[in-house]
Amino acid sequence: MLDYDALHCLSEVLRYGSFDKGAQALHLTQSAVSQKIKRLELHLGSPVLVRTKPLKATPLGQQLLAHIQRVNVLEDELSARTGISDEASPLSIAINNDVLATWFSDVMARFSFRRSNPVHIFNADQTQTRTLLQQGKVMGCISQTGTPITGGESARLGNMNYQLYASPAFIARYLTKGLSPNEVFSSPGLLYDEFDVALLTQYQSECLGVAPTLKHCHWYPSSYGFLQMAVAGVAWALLPVLQVKNEVASGQLVPLFPDKHLAVSLFWHWIELESDALGELSQCIKDVAKKQLS
Incomplete structure (x- = not known):
């Protein structure tokens, strides 16, 4: 089972190009974001990030990024249709x-x-x-x-x-x-x-x-x-x-x-x-x- 909280962290650090800026957007510490992504990599047995400046996704990371974006939009549609949440995904x-x-x-x-x-x-x-x-x-x-x-x-x-x-x-x-x-x-x-x-x-x-x-x-x-x-x-x-x-x-x-x-x-x-x-x-x-x- 994928850790979707970690995938969201992955999405944000790639969006902003660094752990620090991604953590700020998530209102988390840089250490917490880094640990979540490390645990994700351990679970998958493969790196999801290339630790350059700016950060880049590995081929596996690119697939996970595409997946989490799809999930976010589908959840948004479900929320809109059921009234569970008023939030709209980007x-x-x-x-x-x-x-x-x-x-x-x-x-x-x-x-x-x-x-x-x-x-x-x-x-x-x-x-x-x-x-x-x-x-x-x-x-x-x-x-x-x-x-x-x-x-x-x-x-x-x-x-x-x-x-x-x-x-x-x-x-x-x-x-x-x-x-x-x-x-x-x-x-x-x-x-x-x-x-x-x-x-x-x-x-x-x-x-x-x-x-x-x-x-x-x-x-x-x-x-x-x-x-x-x-x-x-x-x-x-x-x-x-x-x-x-x-x-x-x-x-x-x-x-x-x-x-x-x-x-x-x-x-x-x-x-x-x-x-x-x-x-x-x-x-x-x-x-x-x-x-x-x-």
């Missing part, structure tokens, strides 16, 4: 920066009117979110990969469209010889992080037919700051069309190649679970995406 999901910066607040607004479940969002690139779902760290994710994981389902949401933008001041300063790809990519640009490299190089090769180049790019890992840097004339940036509607309308940003956009397909993935809360969150995501994506 729903953990993984979402990428551009979705968070554009339309996911509408999802949260819709869902909050229907359910009281807290939503815990892990921020990760759309190429990495599905891995978090496979590892059992989350119950759902938005990914650019459509194939569902084992024990899960997926639904296509639509395309997130990207264009290359710069401010009029930037164009006047750096692009006086014209808006050719060579001139643009010889001037300062922006990258969000290492995962953004793939998106920009895909745009360069597929939309403009040029060899990928990144040597003039600043790295600036903030969705809000990314947009502000472009508006301020620091650099050009590849941005979601949804994110810059106001800035384009007001003339603060100009699409450098108006007829060239990169369409990135997005998919919602979720684990197969009889959960009304997860089902309603899924429906909210599909409804909002239908209105916002192409």
Whole structure:
């Protein structure tokens, strides 16, 4: 029989990345949490944690994490249907920066009117979110990969469209010889992080037919700051069309190649679970995406 109290401790120390912070969230001492997990490992005959900073789950720990998340949601559904408890379990999901910066607040607004479940969002690139779902760290994710994981389902949401933008001041300063790809990519640009490299190089090769180049790019890992840097004339940036509607309308940003956009397909993935809360969150995501994506 599994020790579900210990599994809950495992879930929290992995959520916060350390015994100390996990213990604080559980209102227990670090020693008590550590002992519970040690007893769990002795009972199972195998480690569930890799003692690094931050803490990581072993393959067995990943399976246990996925299991306890499912149990928590099922208990929540039972409580709601029987009136045993008014508490609602959190729903953990993984979402990428551009979705968070554009339309996911509408999802949260819709869902909050229907359910009281807290939503815990892990921020990760759309190429990495599905891995978090496979590892059992989350119950759902938005990914650019459509194939569902084992024990899960997926639904296509639509395309997130990207264009290359710069401010009029930037164009006047750096692009006086014209808006050719060579001139643009010889001037300062922006990258969000290492995962953004793939998106920009895909745009360069597929939309403009040029060899990928990144040597003039600043790295600036903030969705809000990314947009502000472009508006301020620091650099050009590849941005979601949804994110810059106001800035384009007001003339603060100009699409450098108006007829060239990169369409990135997005998919919602979720684990197969009889959960009304997860089902309603899924429906909210599909409804909002239908209105916002192409």
